[in-house]
Structures are given as C-alpha cells and as structure tokens.
Amino acid sequence: MRTILVLAGLLAAACGEIPQDAPKPYAGKEDTKAYASDTFKGDKAKYEQTLAKRAEYQNEYVRTGDAKSK
C-alpha cells in the first residue's frame, strides 16, 4: 500500500500536481503544541490517550451495554 502511495506521489509530481500530503507554507506565528502546557507537560502519548478515552463519553453504549454486532 505504501509503495503505491509513494509511486502515486512521484507520478503526480511528474505531472506537475502537488501531492496532498505535502507541507503547506505558513507565514504566521508559531503555535505551542497542544500537549506542551501544564496538563501534559510534553507527553504526547498521554495526551493522545486522554483524548481517545474522553471520546468514549460520546458513546452511551459504553454505559447501556446493548450494542449489537452484525
């Protein structure tokens, strides 16, 4: 899969197209990382884990326990 993507990127470049994932120019102020301040103190893994866990509050099935699987 990765090879195909890389190839596609190369092909696109060859046709003069800008690949979607290429970094875009930014002329503004640098932003502090979300996990940089007191809550996470730079621990990116903990930050991602926290957000993933928090997202489950949007899923009431966790508490009702009656989800069906196909």
Add this chain to the structure above:
Amino acid sequence: MARMKFICDAERCIECNGCATACKQEHEVPWGVNRRRLVTVNDGLPGERSISVACMHCSDAPCMAVCPVDCFYKTDDGIVLHDKDLCIGCGYCFYACPFGAPQFPQAGAFGLRGKMDKCTYCAGGPEENHSVEEFRKYGRNRIAEGKLPACAEMCSTKALLAGDAAVITSIYKTRVTTRGKGDEIWGWAVAYGGSGKLAEQGGGKA
C-alpha cells in the same frame, strides 16, 4: 498519530442547536459570527434530516491552499488553524470552503470584513496555550486540557462526534451495526447517484 475529525450522525441529529450555542458559549463568539450551524434538508417533510456543520478540518484544506498570505497551518493532529494577525480578510478562504466555515465579523465599506474567524476544534490558535490573548482572538483551548470540542461533548443526542478519526468512526460503526442501517447516507452511492436506498429509509407517511 491522531487525526481529529467530526462526524455528524444524521439519524440522531434533531436540529436542537446545542452544538451551535455550546460553541458560542465556550468561545463567546459574537453575534453574526456562526462557527457552527445546523443545515436541514427537506424541512417539514418526510425525509427531513439535519446535520451540524462547521470547519471540517480537511486533510487537504482548500482554505489553506488559496490563502494569499499563508495564514493557515495544521497541527500534528490535523486541526486546521490560522493566524488572525496575518489575516487580511480577503475572503478567498470563504469562497474556497465547501462548508462555509470561514466567518467574518464585519460588513463594512469597500468589502471590509474583519479578521476571518472559524471553528478551531477548540484548539485555540498561534498564541500561548490558555493565555488571555488566545482566548480573545480564538476562544478556548480545550484540546490542550485533554478535552474535546464543546459542541460534540454537549450534543443532545450524541449525534455530533469529535475526536480521533479511528475512535469516532468506531463509535459511529457501533450505531450503524446496531441500527442495521445508516451507512448509506454517506458514501459513493449518495454522492454519485444511488440505488434508491435513500428513498427507502426513515421518514413517515404524511
């Protein structure tokens, strides 16, 4: 790596505007600037559906592509933000955005629009996290507190989901499989002409 997205489950959305006012409240967004709003199709008719629309934090954001002063950037999590100090209010991002996300606070002479404002995924902007400046310009930074966007967290029926794409698609999938239907609302069949499945679902007899 996390990629932050929104999904609005149209089977659950009841157009309650909870997401809209949650955003207004959280960031004290002024009158006339609508970062998030409800879009309804078939209002008052069988087949009525609503979804909540704001910036979709596109992977290849057209706003970013067209901005003449390059004021847009993307965070590690794929959240699209911009620097208001650079923004010249030209409105190109507004023309480019398929969702109408960019908002402008003014309607002045000579097309004077003021600084573009839009949904920040509750991630603030290029100022120090949780600073007064950040709040004044961009609103609250919930992401840096380990919280998710207020709109989704407060949605009345949990129609609007926000978080890492893998996590929220899994939540949505649970619903679709439990329901036995719903995934046909989105996808190729709908975008490019379907098998008529859309006509079969939901709604009532009048």
Add this chain to the structure above:
Amino acid sequence: MLLTRKSEAKVQPVNPLARAVHSLASKTVDRRTFLKGTGLTAGAAAFASQLPLNVIGQAHAQSAKAGNTVVKRTVCTHCSVGCSIDAVVTDGVWVRQEPVFDSPINLGAHCAKGASVREHGMTEHSHRLKYPMKLVDGKYRRISWEQAITEIGDKLLQIRKDSGPDAVFWIGSSKHSNEQAQMFRKFVSMFGSNNTDHQARICHSTTVAGVANTWGYGAMTNSYNDLQNTKCMFFIGSNAAEAHPVSMLHALHAKETGAKMIVADPRFTRTAAKADQFLRFRSGTDVALLFGMLHIIFKNGWEDQKYINDRVYGMDKIKAEVMAKWTPDKVTEVTGVSEADLYAATETFAKNKPASIIWCMGQTQHSTGNAFVRASCILQLALGNIGVSGGGANIYRGHDNVQGATDVGPNPDSLPGYYGIAEGSWKHWCKVWGVDYEWMKGRFASKAMMEKPGMTVSRWIDGVLEKNELIDQDSNLRAVVYWGHAPNSQSRGLEMKQAMEKVDLMVVIDPYPTAAAAMPDRKDGVYLLPAATQFETSGTVTASNRSIQWREKVIEPLFESKPDHTIMYAFAKKLGFGAEFVKNIKLVKDKTGWDEPLVEDMTKEINNGNWTIGYTGSTPERLKAHMRNMAAFDPKTLRCTTSVIDKETGYDCNGDYFGLPWPCYGTAAIKHPGSPVLYRTDLKMMDGGGCFRANFGISRDGVSLLAEDGSHSKDSEITTGFPEFDHLLMKKLGWWAELTPEEQVAAEGKNWKTDLSGGIQRVCMVNHNTHFWGNAKARAVVWNFPDGVPQHREPLYSPRPDMVAKYPTHDDKKAFWRLPTLYKTVQQKALADKVHEKYPLILSSGRLVEFEGGGDETRSNPWLAELQQEAFVEINTKDAADRGIKYWDWVWLKSPTGAQIKVRALVTERVGAGTSWMPFHFAGWWQGKDLLDKYPEGAAPIVRGEAVNTATTYGYDSVTMMQETKTTLCNIERA
C-alpha cells in the same frame, strides 16, 4: 438552515459578502437564516461596543492559575429533563460550564438552552432586571428594596383590609426550587388565601387530574431513561425533539436497538421526522383517535385480558362505547386519519410490547384535555402497559421544576403533597409548619373560603374583569403578583392587558421584567423586583421522571437580585406573619446582610410533611450524595447496584435509584430506594414496586374496586385487594404492636398520610411488603368528572360545524374555580357568527427548542436569541398560495376576538392544509408595535415579537380550567 430546491425569494441581504453567500445557496427556505443581514443589525444593539477587527470577544481572565477556582454542580433550569452542569467559578465569577458525563439522566448532553446557561452569570450586556423598579408616570424608575417592600406591603395590607385577602392573586412559579415552592404555598396560606397558582395549570393540570383519578398519582409513570427499555414509543401531542431534546437521546437509542416509533400530531414535527409511522390528525380530536385505536385492539383481541381482569375497573363500559361509537369511518370523519394508517399504527403499538405512550401539551391544552389524557391511560391499561419497565404513561412536563411545584407548591385546590384543602389537610400542614390551626383559620376571610379552591392563573383576568355578583368570592381581584411566571403564555391577551390596567397593583418578581412590564398602558401601580435565578441559590428540583436533584449555589446573586425565599421572608415580615413563616426554619445572614431562610431546613420541612407522595425519604444528605456519585447509577435502570460509598459522608448509594424518584416512602432511616417505574407489581415495595391506589372507595354499584386476588406488589403479605391503611386497620391486623412507642403516639387516630412518624409506612412496607395506600383497580370509568367515559367534544372554536352538531361541548358552568365558565354559549355563538368561515384556519401553538416558556429569559440570551430572531406563523403551502403569501412575508394573523398580530409567514408543508401554528415564546410587540420603550432601560429582551396569545380565545378544560390553546381559529393575510 435549509437548503432545498424550492425557489422562494429571500430577504435581500445588506452586504456584498452575504450576497455572495446568498448566491451560493440561493434557493434556501427555512425558519433560520444564515448570515442574516437584518440579524447583524439587530445584534449590534446587543453589544454596545464596536468590535475591534482582530478579536472575537471581550477580554477575560481565563487562566485557571489566577485566583480561586471551584466547580459547582447544578442542573439546567429550562426543562424537566434535568441535565446536570458543572459550573466552573473563579473568584466568584462563573467563567465556564462543563458537561457532566457521569449523569445517568443526560450523560453530558445538552440542547441549545442547556449549553448556554452560563450567560445567566454574565454581568456585561445583561438584560436582567437588576434592581427594584417602580412605574412612575409611565416610566420605570429605580428604587431601593426597602422602599419597594414598604410600599408594596402597605398597599397589599390596605387591599387586604378593605377587600379581604382573596382580593390578591399570587401567581407562583414552576421555576422555583421545591423549597421555594412549598414556602410560597405557605406564604399565600398565611396571607389568608387560596388564590394562588403556577404554570402547571396551563401545562399538565389536565394530566394530573386525569391520571391521578385513573390510578393514583398524576405523574409520569416511568422515566425518560426507561424509554431505552421500550419496544414501541407512541408520541401523541409531544414534540420531544424540540421540547425535551435530551430525552431523544434515550428515545433514539431505543430506536437504534430496535424500538418502533409512532408520532401522531397535526404537524409533521421534528419528532415526527424520526418516526417510523406518522399520523397527521386534526387538532383536538385525540379521543376519537385513541378510541379508534382501542376499537381496533378490541376487535382483534389484542388486549391483555388478564391484566384488565386483575387491575382495571370499568373496561367493559369503555369497550361497549368504543365498539359502538368509534368505528373506523367515524374516526376518519372526525380526525382525518385513514383507516389503513390507523390500523398500521395500532398493530405496531399493540404487538410491540412493552409499549410506551408519551404526551405533552398537544393532549393537555384543550377544553376536554382531562378526557384526552384518560383515553391515553385507558389505551395503556387495555394493553397492560402500566407498571411495566419500557411501558408507561410518560408525561413530559415542561419547566424545570413544574413537577416539584405541582407536588409541593402553590396550587389553588391543595396544600403541598396533594392533601387538598379540607380541614384535616389544614390541620396536618399546620402541625408540620408549627403553627396553630385556629390562627391559620383566622387569617382567612372565613372557614368556607379556607376550604374553597381558589381561582386559576388561566382565569385571574376574569377575577378582575368579571361582574362582581357572578364571582364566587366577595371582592374582585384588585392586585396581581407575578412571581416567576410570564403572562404571554396564557390565552386571551387582549383581556389580559385590560385586567393589568384595571388592577390597583401589579408586582412582578422575576430575574427578568417579563412581558408584564411592557404590556399594560399604565402610568403607575407596577413594581418590578429582581429575583435571583436558581444558579444563585441552592435547593432541589424534581425532574419529570420524579427524580430529585440538588443544585449547588454557583454564584452570589447578581446585581441587586435576591433569592425568592429571601424575598418571601421579607414580605412575610412586612405583612405580619414573619415569625410563623419560618417557625421551623433557621435564618442565616446573606452577603447583603439580609435574613435568608436556610435551604436545608426548608427541604427538611418538605421531608416532614409530604407523606402522600413520598418526599419523606429524599433528604438533603441522600440527594447530595447522589449528585456527587452520579457515575454509580445505571442509565437504563437508574439504579446503583453495588456498594458506592460517598467520600464526603460515608453514605452508601447501593440499592438507590438516582434522585430517589418519588415516592421515596418513609423516613430516610429505612432507606427506601425511590420508585422509577410506578405501579410495578413484579417488584417488592422496598425495591420500588407498588400497585394501583385505593383512593375511590371499595366498590361502586356493587362492583369491587379492589384488585383481584393474586394481583399485588411482590411478596405482599396481603395477597388480595385491600383498602388504604389507617391506625384502625393496623390494629385490626395486629400490626400496631410493631410500631415503636413514639410511632404509636404519632400514629394514633391517623392514617398513612397523616402519621408524622412514618411508622405506619415503615411497618407495612418493611415488615410486610404491603402497600399502605391500598391495592385497587385502576378506573377506566370515573364518576367525579363531567364525562365518566371520555367523550370527543369539539373545541369551542371549531372549523367544523357539522362536527359541532354531532359532538358538542359541555354546558356552561356557573361557579367553577370561583368563576362562571362558558362552553356551549361560546361554541354556539361562534357558529352563529360564522367564525369558521371568516377565520377558517386552525391556530395552534407550541415550542421551539431555542426558547422556553414566555421567552423573555431565553430571548435575552444572545446566543439563543440569534437563532430565532422574528416571530412567525407556520402556514401551509396551499393556504399561503390561496392568500398570495410568499415565504417570510409580513402577515397579519387575525383572531375572532378582533386582535391582530403582525408576524412573518413561514410557508411550509410542516402544517397540513387548514392548520397554522405559532411558537408561543415571543412577546414584546403588541399588534404590530414594538414595545421596546415600555421595558425598563437595559432590560428588554434582545429579540421581541408578537405573542400568539394576544390572538387566542376563550376556552377552558372542564375539570382543571386548562386553557384551550392548542386549537382555536384565525385567518392570515398579507400585511
């Protein structure tokens, strides 16, 4: 916001960017507008300052590091679902609100109103009533609290002396806490009057009367959460998607897991949009529809015969009536629903059990609302859906504490706890309140007046305007106090304005001035006093499912506002009964040096007196522990089933249902868990089980009213039907000896309702699993209502003279809630005047999700106001075309009363041809004129519009005096 393919002309936008937007989405029609040009202008007035270019809002100290930050847990004040909110307060300023995911009731969810409550705590650009005001020469002037209390008190005392205590009408509030509500009933009683009421009158009064008279209590039998356990939900006259949005979390979850959903409504509401089946039927024909369904059920043998035999009285009479009278053709003739559609819906409802019926104002606000709700109950009894999880009669109440205020608050025909106002009831409450019965009696004009139900909020205007010889009290009303109630939610606005102009004194006590401040053309005689919101005090609130939640105080009262109970005590002192008012209640000094009755003491007074409905076990300690440990409660059952020890008090939540849904019988010591699903015979009483109440005697016409043998709450020692318990029955059974000596002293000569020790309840329930309120059958036929079997009767203003001839309304009543009340006369006159020809459109009204009640509060919140900026009437596409009306044209809505209101036309298919609909939340315009100048400066709502009730007509329920606002007539023409 709507994007459709219809090409309707839109309002011309005012700026180039908006025009660009407009061209992108050019074919838009909806009741919201995107980037509305006029909205920008209106909004600029909301914020006085010009916004600088690069900021989006005012500066705030946002860092949590600065200052002292606490989190207070409170409950939204807008509807009866009861969504919890964590309010973050820094240095006494409410800076943030967070969702409470732990709550089993809302799991963090909010609608537009709940998500924006923090606005109440903002002082910049606030539209609140900030200080006491007095109308002087037509303008509101600021005065001091002292001056206000003195002048108002003097005037009230004068009126009381000259004309008697019944000359004042005290309108209380469904937005008071339970503590304030019970104190208010006490206040009015001590003033010497039963002339008090609150929003329940115009909301679910018909429900309470109809349902209580069917089986015992007039409250929601199950809960919003319990909908998760249903197999079929039938919404009739309920637009839950807009009126109770978070309840849809449970409903849609149920739908997702396989439940069917049926909606019956004259409008294709947003709730209907989620339904599997929709029945559009003519407003006011619910009995025909429901009995049409019952006809099909009986015809096909889908009824639960065993349940009927065991637990229902009179179903045979109902069956006879229904089979003869409500054949499909008759149903179609009256309701407009086809036989096929009705059959399909009935089959779904009957065959997918347990099934739940849900209703709201659509059923209640009619001249025969009491019949509608009983028909709904009868339908559920026939199917055996009552007393079952997933079933029930789910009554969605309106305001946040309308349930609590109905339970313990200002009702004209009852003291707290539905005890009524007979002598025994007064003696019970005098004992609880610690005052002498004779003293209380002396406060009233006479014993007869003390035991006569007062007037209702729906008719106070007639108490002012009606001829004195026709009213059933000495004097006309000379003063009205609007204490936490808006005026524009009651019908007959034209006459209301006259009444407001005629009274000697009008006092408004509210966080907002309300439309009452602006409606009357007066020079003086009006006072506005700033009450604090429920966020500025603590107390309990009862959700529709009867769960009670404790609200913590978030912030100190803003501006010069004061909590309602503080204001009540100040007036009580001025009016001469201060000491009696707080006999058992400690006073504490508040931050302004005023005496405030202690909230927890007022809660305890509720616990001490309300044995009928089981508010006795829900003490502040237990309720607060629940609020601190919400995650322990299961959202499907509401129960905590493991040991969860509250860190602060050591209280174990094990076994409790969240919020101890009443009845929570007995004292707190016996730890009754609450009753989330009423009348469940498959559970023991101490697990929340029960049976139907024996409240109507033992037999009727030789037929037993008691339950059949074998039908009883689980493990009940008495397995037959039996009457309610009193000391005599206790002695007869030999259970008297099980009371402690102290309990025996208190219970001597008493029954389960008046035994202040709770001993009778304890012994019956804990020792014998037996229900002390008796074990009887539900009554499908009642003998204390005008129609024993629910009848269809046309509304007073009906569009169908042929139907009026077949199904006429009631006879006029001479003295009904102290006033002559007309039925036949009005209906006949309307026919004679050919009202249905000149005003051929049915006018109905209802709710929007963005606003609440009379609306001044929510229309003063910019985040809500922006979403609905103009009052409008929904008119069907065909009716609009007939009148040359295009989308969003200005139109005049004309009423048979001669009133006309100017609103926008929302042309839509949502309403059927022949029906029109307006939201009732708007006020601040009067027949085309904006009343902005008549509001006190800085306290007018941001959005103002015509009140639909300026154009509504006479019509009242035949049991409760509920207003007939769901169906009257109008015509609409282009302005």
